[in-house]
Amino acid sequence: MSTFLFDGFETLSPSAWKQKIQVDLKGADYNETLLWKSNEGIVVKPFYSLEDRNNAAIDLPERGFRICQSIFVDDIGISNKLAIDALKRGANAIQFTATSSFDHQNLLKGIDLSETTLYFHLQFLDPAFVKLLDQYCKNADVYYQIDPIGHLARTGNWYTNLTADINHTKEIVEHIDCSLHVNTSIYQNAGANTVQELAYALAHTNEYIEIFGKSIIEKMHYSFSVGSNYFFSIAKLRAFRILHRSLAERHGVKSAKAHIFTQPSLRNKTIYDYNVNMLRTTSECMSAILGGSDTISNVSYDSLYHKSNEFGERISRNQLLILQKEAYLQEAQNIANGTYYIENITKQFAEKALEVFKQIEKGGGFLKQLKNGSIQKKVQESAKREQEQFNKQEIALLGTNKLPNKEDRMKDNLEIYPFLKQNNSKTLIPPIPPIRLSEQYEKHRLETEYYDREQ
Known part of the structure; x- marks a missing residue:
């Protein structure tokens, strides 16, 4: 490529740029005026240069992202029709969420299993059912989102108890690939900051390695939620791949590659002026794409206050289709490579998360710190x-x-009901429930709606 257009310009070092900025500030302090520090302690500078590149090896997907439709399994016939319709309209992956065993043959009837990626978000533990389901789906690309530690963190209880849950999970993972899941969305939607989320994802993973052995790394996959900070969300997903690779290599597993399923966060969604949720989720889906997600399932703009409906689901799916087809982002997983700013904050996230991870391990590991409430306390402090x-x-x-x-x-x-429901049942540990930023504001506004109308 010719460089003649640039030959007339003097090359300036970062220190020269900083000196020029300092002159223009007319005595104001550069660090106090222009350096911004996030809640996680990430330092954002006013400019970046080649020196901010770190050329870290990131195991990004080899192919573009999949568009996933999430469907709750209640009425088998309806769930099947919704899945078939979503696939006809552009989705190429389906996530089925179920709280109990179901008629899998009728649920999957008419679905081309060789062309569709399936995610089964199973909120129960039944090894016999999972093995039966996997046998039926043996020719499909299938991921079982089974996460007993995540269930403990979210609800405060095991499915049955520690021993039974581990034994049931062990029976599943010994026979089935892609059968263990780490749901980091639990922590993000509860208010954990990005460094905490990354560290907990790593510690959560390491806990499973301690229980099931290092070979389990190759059977694990991950769910993340991405929020409003566009560049931070891109960097978060990239930082996790760096951390995951480092953890795998530490255990002597060099072939493991993180599979990431991403959804927009619910923490910043609102019931008032709800159409703005479409703007939020569009930005978040784009950051999920550029961050290198394997699969993305969008959140409907009205999911907080409406039951699942055809219009809302179609709009959410079309947002991804527009990004994929009209914005030409189908193969955009490598676009952030070489971006000085993103590479710099990716490195900061990875380094800070690794420090927190090491502290958790020194404190006895993730499960122990869940049981003694340390993780919950840190999340609550961040959320507050x-x-x-x-x-x-x-x-x-x-x-x-x-x-x-x-x-x-x-x-x-x-x-x-769009707000956090109080759980008065007895729990083994304090749960980590999702809570939106606008909940108290919205409750107050709902209470005063009729009064305002009368005024």
């Missing part, structure tokens, strides 16, 4: 800090705590 920032409008959700539509009314439109 973020909530205070939202309350002060330092974190803005457009249409909610920033530029709200005073005429917006939602009280009569709630088909489902």
